[in-house]
Amino acid sequence: xxxxxxxxxxxxxxxxxxxxxxxxxxxxxxxxxxxxxxxxxxxxxxxxxxxxxxxxxxxxxxxxxxxxxxxxxxxxxxxxxxxxxxxxxxxxxxxxxxxxxxxxxxxxxxxxxxxxxxxxxxxxxxxxxxxxxxxxxxxxxxxxxxxxxxxxxxxxxxxxxxxxxxxxxxxxxxxxxxxxxxxxxxxxxxxxxxxxxxxxxxxxxxxxxxxxxxxxxxxxxxxxxxxxxxxxxxxxxxxxxxxxxxxxxxxxxxxxxxxxxxxxxxxxxxxxxxxxxxxxxxxxxxxxxxxxxxxxxxxxxxxxxxxxxxxxxxxxxxxxxxxxxxxxxxxxxxxxxxxxxxxxxxxxxxxxxxxxxxxxxxxxxxxxxxxxxxxxxxxxxxxxxxxxxxxxxxxxxxxxxxxxxxxxxxxxxxxxxxxxxxxxxxxxxxxxx
Numbered sequence: 090x091x092x093x094x095x096x097x098x099x100x101x102x103x104x105x106x107x108x109x110x111x112x113x114x115x116x117x118x119x120x121x122x123x124x125x126x127x128x129x130x131x132x133x134x135x136x137x138x139x140x141x142x143x144x145x146x147x148x149x150x151x152x153x154x155x156x157x158x159x160x161x162x163x164x165x166x167x168x169x170x171x172x173x174x175x176x177x178x179x180x181x182x183x184x185x186x187x188x189x190x191x192x193x194x195x196x197x198x199x200x201x202x203x204x205x206x207x208x209x210x211x212x213x214x215x216x217x218x219x220x221x222x223x224x225x226x227x228x229x230x231x232x233x234x235x236x237x238x239x240x241x242x243x244x245x246x247x248x249x250x251x252x253x254x255x256x257x258x259x260x261x262x263x264x265x266x267x268x269x270x271x272x273x274x275x276x277x278x279x280x281x282x283x284x285x286x287x288x289x290x291x292x293x294x295x296x297x298x299x300x301x302x303x304x305x306x307x308x309x310x311x312x313x314x315x316x317x318x319x320x321x322x323x324x325x326x327x328x329x330x331x332x333x334x335x336x337x338x339x340x341x342x343x344x345x346x347x348x349x350x351x352x353x354x355x356x357x358x359x360x361x362x363x364x365x366x367x368x369x370x371x372x373x374x375x376x377x378x379x380x381x382x383x384x385x386x387x388x389x390x391x392x393x394x395x396x397x398x399x400x401x402x403x404x405x406x407x408x409x410x411x412x413x414x415x416x417x418x419x420x421x422x423x424x425x426x427x428x429x430x431x432x433x434x435x436x437x438x439x440x441x442x443x444x445x446x447x448x449x450x451x452x453x454x455x456x457x458x459x460x461x462x463x464x465x466x467x468x469x470x471x472x473x474x475x476x477x478x479x480x481x482x483x484x485x486x487x488x489x490x491x492x493x494x495x496x497x498x499x500x501x502x503x504x505x506x507x508x509x510x511x512x513x514x515x516x517x518x519x520x521x522x
Contacts, residue, residue, distance in 0.1 A: 090256050094223065098198050102127075105196060115357035118175020125193040128204025134190065137166045140211035142194055145177040147420060148217040151240055153184055154298035154494035155215065162498055169209055173220075176356060176394075183395050197222040206232050213266075213505045215239050219247065223257055226264035235266035235505045239497055240295045241279065242271045244417065244438040248278040259283035267504040269497050272442045290500055293493030294443060296422045301398065305427070309402020315381050316389065316403060321347045321470045324391075324400050327354040327419035328410035333362050335413060335459035337369040340387065343463055347470070348382065352391030352400055354410060354419060359392035366390065401427050405476065406466045409433045413459050418444060425452050425483030430469055430476050432462050446490070452483035 106123065113120035124130075139159055143149040149172065156168055170185065171194040172178045181191055192209075195201035202225045214229060214236035221238075229236045243251075251258045262268075262284045269292040270276035276289045316322050321344075325336055333351050340349050351373075353362050359375075366373040366388045373388040374380075376396070382389055391400055401407055401424045409431055412418035417439030424431045431453040437444035447453035454469075456462045469476050 090260065091224075094257065095199060098196065098224075102196060102198065112357075116175050118178060121175070122193060126196050126201070127198070128195045128201035128208070130192055130205075130208050133209055134167060137163075138169050138190075138209055138211045139163060139166045140169045140171065140209065140214040141189075142171045142214065142216045142220060143177060143181070144172065144194075144218075144220050145174040146180045148220075149177045149180040149184065150299075150420075151217055151296050152181075153300070154295050155217070155239060155497060156185070156189065158494050158498035159215070159501075162502060166212065169211060179394060194222075194225075197224045199224055199228065202228045206234060213237075213501075215501070218242055221251075221258070221261040223261040223264075226261050230264040236264070237266050237501055237504060238268045239501070240271060240292075240493070241268050241275060242294075242439075243275050243278040243282075244441060245278070246417070246438055248282065251282050255283070267500070269500055271493075274442070292496040292500055293490060294422075295493045295497060296420060296443070297487055297490040298492070298494040299423060299426050299487070301426055305398045305402050308396070308399035309404075309427075312376075312396075312399055312403040315379075316348055316350070317382060317384060320384075321405050322350060322403055323347060323406045323408060323466045323470075324350045324352065324404035325408040326352050326397060326400060326410050326424065328352065328362075329354050329414060329416045330358065332410060332413045332416075332459065333365050334369070336408070336463070337366060337371065337388065339460040339463040340371075341369070343467060345385075345387065347467070348387065348389060350376075350389045350391055350400060350404070352397065352410070356392075356394060359390060362390050363392075398423060398427065401429055404429050406469050407431045408462050408466065409437075409453075411439070412436050412444075413462065421447060421453060422487060426487045428480035428484045430454070430479035431483065432456055432465050432469075434458065434462065447483065447486055450482050450486040452479055452486045454479075 109119045141152055143152045168189040170181050170189045171192050173194055195205045206228060211234055216238050217240050219242060267288045268279055268284055269290050271294040273291055276291050280286055328351055351362055353359060363373055371388045373390045374382045374386050375390050375392050377392045407424040407429045409421045410419050412434035415436050418437040421431050422443055425447055433444055433453055433455050448455055454465050456465050
């Protein structure tokens with residue numbers, strides 16, 4: 090199995106580089122520092138280091154309370170934050186600045202993962218959510234670098250995919266020092282794939298530990314002044330391919346004063362979404378223009394990075410992208426934390442527990458499709474008291490689930506601390522000899 094896996098990666102490596110070049114046409118970040126994908130890095134700062142891996146934007150945002158907890162407990166360590174996507178890396182720069190080191194995680198080739206570990210020499214590693222690379226985890230175990238899967242989630246759909254390759258799943262899971270799952274169902278699915286029961290715990294979802302920046306409401310008010318303070322504003326956040334067209338079709342019969350703000354999940358689709366709106370007979374404004382929206386304009390494309398919370402703060406109602414087609418939904422916790430009523434579609438398996446909790450708390454509504462979402466948004470727009478009540482329930486829902494980051498940090502100290510200290514001691518003894 091290991092030989093076949095290595096062979097498959099060697100065959101795929103040239104294709105992976107070609108894919109980087111192809112994707113780099115629209116996102117130049119994919120073409121940056123390609124050598125890092127193969128374990129070749131610039132000089133590393135000396136000192137003790139904790140490695141945190143966040144594959145893309147959502148995981149990077151989830152890393153904030155985790156990294157703050159780690160910095161509090163390990164003030165003498167630097168933090169290495171790795172990514173796989175340029176949007177994740179850009180988000181890391183926005184959130185952490187120079188307070189962390191940044192690098193691409195290498196492809197899962199034996200020589201590349203060994204170079205990565207030799208170069209950075211992390212004391213331990215934290216992988217956020219579900220990013221299982223069997224060769225990397227095996228090399229970490231061989232070199233005495235304990236790694237945990239933190240804030241781990243595994244939907245039924247993802248579990249079925251991993252179950253098609255049971256040997257690979259067991260190989261990856263067996264080399265983890267522990268798994269901190271978001272919920273009991275996630276833990277159960279990991280165990281069914283071969284994770285050791287004694288390595289599993291449930292610590293909750295660290296995305297509930299979101300600290301809303303103090304200036305977000307002011308930034309939202311600024312956007313609202315550009316959009317039109319007296320207009321109803323509906324924000325469709327983190328939309329995915331196919332959703333915008335359906336939402337725009339459903340917008341057509343809505344009252345003309347309604348403004349729909351479409352914020353695509355992926356920046357390379359900004360121009361595409363503008364063209365989709367035009368194809369539906371609507372000339373959209375672009376947030377990046379920085380100008381006030383004409384009262385006759387019905388659509389704004391949110392074509393900026395790092396403003397999602399401000400978009401939500403500017404909204405009367407939030408429609409959650411990724412839930413109206415089979416993408417599994419994006420993060421509704423942020424909108425709830427800002428006290429905005431949320432409408433979700435049928436497909437919320439990526440945020441299953443958070444979505445079900447928000448629905449049960451009365452902070453969110455579930456609808457069948459985009460047309461029903463527009464009708465629900467219109468109903469909420471006309472009922473200010475109901476909007477306010479849902480917003481209050483959303484804030485209370487988020488507050489009730491805070492504390493996962495502290496639980497996670499305490500658990501990591503129990504699981505990783507002794508192993509990391511033992512590995513450091515062994516390394517020091519070897520150096521002395």
